[in-house]
Structure formats: structure tokens, C-alpha cells
Amino acid sequence: MMAAITPFGVTAGVAGLDAGLGPALTMGMSMIVFAGASQLASIQLINAGAAVPLVVLTALIINLRMLMYSAHLAPYFRHLPLGWRSLMAYVLTDQAYALTISRVMTEDSDRFNHWFFLGVGIPLWVVWQLSTAFGYWAGTAMPPDWELGFIVPLIFLALLMMSINSRPGVIAAVVAGSLSVLGRGLPAGLGLTLAALAGIAAGVLAEGRRGGD
């Protein structure tokens, strides 16, 4: 997983360089925001000269999924002190969520779940910073016809397959995926959020029809 996000982080660094953000802003964004998809989208918007509220709004809609991750994880970590939970929130990513939730919902769950979470989250943070810095430094040496950007959907594809463990889960994925393709014309992030919510509703409905399990 650490090796997998490296090209993603490098892409964020290259994007910062191309948009003329400068090293401080590019690295500052990776440290303060620490959410790849929203970083790439906001850099593109800044580069296109979009207004500040539009940039912020788009990034926050893209990151709205973190709210759902937070809700799903919270019951398992309610007993921890505030400092722990704040640190966990700061390093919460798609990867840390996916790996942790598939652990806490199975028999692998134990009292070290929060260490497991940080064991994924903190190395990811370090790799993310290093790869952004490398991308900014190596910059345009990366040939565009390698299509390294394709790595991003591939990472999510692996997370998707790991997360499907029931028939309603398949239905949720099919509904959300198709609607997301159809909604690509909507402002960035909005199609994603609406499609995900529809997928979740479809999963719950499919589960109810089978009498729950």
C-alpha cells in the first residue's frame, strides 16, 4: 500500500510544479490537506484561475467521503482519549479507513485496533510527503506517456475489491459506479457524492429485501 501511493504523491508534486505553486505551497498542501484527490483537483482549479470559494468548495465536496469514514470508524474508537482521536482524524485516508474497517468488523478485531490504524496512517503520511517532494523535485523529467495517473483509479480498484463481501455490497458498488460515470458532467465532486449516497441506499434496500443478514 505504501509503494502504491508513491506515484499518486509524485503526481501531486508534479502538478504543484506545473501550476507554479512553489515548493512551500505544494508541500504545505500535502501536509495541511493530506488528501490526494482533492489536492489534484484544487491545483487544477487554481491553475485554471477558478475563484477561491469554488476551489475550496470543490475540494471539500471531494473530501466529504471522509465524513462517512469518520462515522463508520467512530464507534470502534470511542474509548480513546481526545489526543488519540484527533491524531487518527488527521491521518484518516481512504487506505487507512479501508484496511482498518475490514479488520475491526471481523475476528481480527482486538484492543490494538488503534495501533493498527496509526500503523497504516503514519507511514502513509510519511510516504505521501516524501513522494510529493520527489515529484516537485523530479518534476518534468516524468514522461507523460507513462500514464502514471492511471495508478490512482487502480489503487481505488484494489480497495473496492477488498471491500466487497456480500451481495448487497455488489449492488451498492454497481449502482454507485454507474451513477458516478453518468454524473461526470456535474461539478467536480458532486457526482461522486450523489452516486455514493445512491449506492449506499441501494445496498440497504437490497439487504432489507433479503430480510437482513
Place this chain on the structure above:
Amino acid sequence: MAAIDPLWWVVGLIGLGTFVWRGAFLVFGRGLRMPDLVRRGLNYVPPAVFAALVLPGLMQWQADGTLDTPRLIAGAVAGAVAWRTRGTIPTLIAGMVVLWSLRALMPV
């Protein structure tokens, strides 16, 4: 006093807002009790969100209006590998190797 790049405001606001999302339940809403329906719905967050993130990336249309087939095929192969191996690295290798091979075989 040196002028501060206004883009720091953009970065700061996105960072702050994202932390609010991330901490909404983990940090701030510890006492919140969620209705049963919402709790059941949360189980479908991973497949729904990840599918919504991944599919538009696999189905891309080119400038001439045709579907980028190598991308789609590479995605399908990588999806099968991901399903079998449940691993990220084999998925990445399969996807990139198929994409590069198809690009080499079918020059634009």
C-alpha cells in the same frame, strides 16, 4: 511585512474543512448515537464510495468521442486480479502492464 500568498488561505481552508469532515464523528461527535438505518448504511460506504471513485477513471472518452478502450481493458484485467489476490501491488502491476502493452500494440 512581506505579503502572504493568498493561496495559503485556500490551502488552510481546505485543510480545516477536511479535518472537520475527518473528525466529525471521531473527535467532535463522540456522544452521537446513530439511528439503526444509518448504521446499516455505513456498511455500504466502502463499496459505494470506492466504486464511485474508480469507475469514471476507467471509462474515459477521448477527444474524438470514442471510449479509451485500452484503459477499460486494463481496468477490467486489474479488477479481476484485485478480486483474486486482494492485494494492491499485483493490481497495479497488472493494470499498468496491460495498459502499456495495449498502447504499444495499438498506436494512436
